[in-house]
Amino acid sequence: MGPIQVKCSCGEDNCKExxxxxxxxxxxxxxxxxxxxxxxxxxxxxxxxxxxxxxTLTIGYHELTGSKVTLKKPLLVLKKLKHxxxxxxxxxxxxxxxxxxxxxxxxxxxxxxxxxxxxxxxSTKKV
Numbered sequence: 001m002g003p004i005q006v007k008c009s010c011g012e013d014n015c016k017e018x019x020x021x022x023x024x025x026x027x028x029x030x031x032x033x034x035x036x037x038x039x040x041x042x043x044x045x046x047x048x049x050x051x052x053x054x055x056t057l058t059i060g061y062h063e064l065t066g067s068k069v070t071l072k073k074p075l076l077v078l079k080k081l082k083h084x085x086x087x088x089x090x091x092x093x094x095x096x097x098x099x100x101x102x103x104x105x106x107x108x109x110x111x112x113x114x115x116x117x118x119x120x121x122x123s124t125k126k127v
Contacts, residue, residue: 008102008103015103015104015105015106016077016104016105016106017105017106017107017108018077018105018106018107019068019107019109019110019111020071020075020107020109020110020111021046021057021110021111021113022110022111022112022113022114023057023064023113024113024114027043027059043059044057044058044059044060045057045058046111053067053068054066054067055067055068055111055113057111057113058120059117061119061120061121062117062118062119062120063117063118063120064113064115064117064118065113065115065118066111066112066113066114066115067111067112068109068110068111068112069109069110069111069112070108070109071107071108071109071110074106074107074108075106075107076103076105076106076107077103077104077105077106077107078101078102078103078104079101079102079104080099080100080101080102081099081100081101081102082098082099083097083098083099083100084097
């Protein structure tokens with residue numbers, strides 16, 4: 001296989017800005033489904049008060065507080081495109097003739113949650 005070409009179809013100044021959310025620990029879904037679809041999975045609610053640079057992430061009954069950090073080196077978000085030769089029959093299309101990586105976004109910052117979560121609900125004893 002030859003070299004993989006990386007191209008940017010959105011233009012250098014028009015690339016979408018993405019961010020990474022970094023958590024300490026493990027997020028476990030409550031669902032018992034063995035093959036959980038992560039594409040439309042709602043993990044929590046991310047908020048930033050307009051006057052502050054802190055972020056809150058609410059997951060279930062827990063709230064985390066974090067801040068935005070600039071990455072030392074930016075990361076690219078890529079989409080793999082496979083191209084097949086048109087003159088080949090459909091049965092012989094086992095390997096692509098050309099592979100390209102399309103840049104669909106760039107990540108320059110992450111939101112870092114490095115403290116323990118705060119419980120939003122506390123149990124009360126009935127008298």
